[in-house]
Amino acid sequence: MPTLQRITSPARYQMILLTLLVLFSPLGIDIYLPALPLISETFHVEHALAKYTITVFLFSMGLGQLFAGPLADRYGRRTVALGGIILYCLSSLMAWQAHNIEWMLTARLMQGFGACATSVAAFATVRDVFGADKSGRMISYLNGAICFIPALAPILGSYLTQAFSWRANFSFMVGYSLVAGAFIWRVMTETNPATEEDKQRPTFQMERYWSVIKNPVFLFHASLCMLAMAVILSYVTSAPLVLMERLGLSMNSFTFWFGINAALNIVACMTAPKIMDKLGTHRAIILGIILLGIAGALMVLLSGQQSALRFMLPIFISSIGFAWVLGASAGKALAPFGDRAGIAAALLGLLQMSGSGFIVMAIQSLDVTPYWHITIQMWLLLPGLAILFSPIGKKWHQWVLEP
Template sequence: MSTPSSKPDSRLVALMVLLVLFSPLAIDIYLPAMPLMAAEFDVASTRIQDTISWFMVSLGLGQLLAGPLADRYGRRPVAIAGIVIYSLSSGFAWVASSLDALLFARLMQGAGACATSVCAFAAVRDSFGGKRSGQMISYLNGAICFIPALAPLLGAWLTAQFGWRSNFSFMMAYALVALVLVLTLFRETRPADTDSSGKLLSPSRYWQVLKEPVFVYHAVLCMLAMSVILAYVTSAPVRLINGLGLTMEQFTLWFGVNAVLNITASMTAPKVMDKFGSRKTLNAGMLLLVFAGCLMAALSTTQAAWAFMVPVFLSSFGFAWILGSAAGKALEPFGQRAGTAAALLGLFQMSGAGVLVSLTQRAGLSEPHLLVFHMLLLAPGLLLLWSSKGKRWHTAEA
């Protein structure tokens, strides 16, 4: 068992970025290929969107086991196991001959990605402490946002040159490279006083986290913010390519512009939190998402790409500010249960968002109105933040 350094080096930060990129890579790289996949499997676009929703559900649920495993056995071995699972399932997706086989591969891929994600965030909590971890999570989110900027461009090229399956062979290659780097460079960060007692899936282990209202409130906010992003990435190809007739190159351009804004928002969120405090940042993020929902509703009948994307641009800043403020606050009370707390946060954020979006996609809403619904779901959370309970759960900094 290793004792974490009080001053984490840049190598650790780079490795954590490497680990958190598994999830967005698996979501974003094949987005331009979704219409081709639907045509090859002869299914509706909603069924292809399930390959993202199922991945998200598995990504979140798997963390219920990955978190306690990381607390008991360490971050490094669990991360290595996750990378191996991700690599094998990417290969299975590459050769899948039916949509059912592809969906199964995506479930397994989510299980692998959940291990790398929970170990990365737990290692951040180990190394940076409760208060600074929120800022570092914002930087990790900024790194994550490079993937939506680059992955669709890469995916469009791979699909045009080698077919849509090449996207999954690229994921497998990325996993193999990451495996070598983690095996050679990642030192264990689990603190010596980590609570690893009890059964791995003992309800009491999770109840110790779930009974804390500070955690539940902020985890729900992370889930609702993530559902906006998931609704966007699954709806954008249908709206922009199928609905508005954009080419794959035009789609990736709009998607890339939004990713640049996501990067800017996530990288500047720690500075915004330093200057204004996490409570004001959280408040501004929710206000911005609610406003974006109202704007999307007003522009919903306009048949133009900008009318769909401008509210999304605004929501990118709202998402970054909410996640930066809420994720760190959710993990702050759990120094001795960082793995379990990070796992439950991932469950809320990934599985919760995945299930919510999968259900609302079947409600018959148009793509703009689907986003309106998810953006306006932040309004009750905003009202709660203004209440006396909200002021106790997220106090203003002195």
């Protein structure tokens, strides 16, 4: 049995490294949200087309997982992380100097591939370093760190947009890539537990993907992660339309409400590990889904009242449910895999990004109001309660973990 190589960086650097890696994704979405209306005006396109810059980013971030995962298992987490940072930096430069929506969409497509590489490297490293038992708790802490971006990025993005232009947001992404990349290059060490024999196998093997997908523990918990992510994605894409266009809020007011929710999400994610310790991951997921169901009901009941508070109150409740579901479910989805942690993290990311994006677009095609759009996303998790209470669901949740 190969000995698992642990990270040799000082302990205080571990969470810093992982946090720097996972922040590429939310930074690529949240910082320029207040600038979406200006991007529409600059390129003379409808707001709906400007929102595709978010969808394209998420699509490529999800699709890229299929390649980043095996590459991380074959060539190492550090190599894939640095490659993703370089691609992210170059594509941010492309977006900064884009002169039409087609050029912008191309840049965002490439940027998503870069972000997916850093994300896969981060979550595979979590599984390498902290093992099966502690991964869920560490993922919750990382999710809490990720939520700092929705809290702070729109504030920064609003300032950059008003003081300079919307292009300044992508200049910031370039700067972040350079700083984070230098730190990762200098400090990050390899944690990949694969043996030399493992590395000699073909990089892309369908059976390795299939061995993860057919695992019922992974499939069930990854599906919960996907549906929970769809709730957040539906909120992120709908909030600018509801708050700024329908309710007439200013860019600063939009940033205020967006930041409050992000701050609440931070608290929820940071306290989720304690909730899991006290109640167990099974109960934490159940309570999280129940909160999402309640939030959906409130969204419908308050939809006739046109105010920011009535729109955001259900979102506040859903943020707590989201944190509990995602933290516990993500850890459980990755738990059965050791040397395939890269592929498992990649497939989990694929479902979270591309899968949730597909669900959101499918619901959007129903031509429902933003309120019903978000509500439907929340209620899609409710059938999971029946599975969680069933004997088979309890068996999946208590699966014997691979060391």
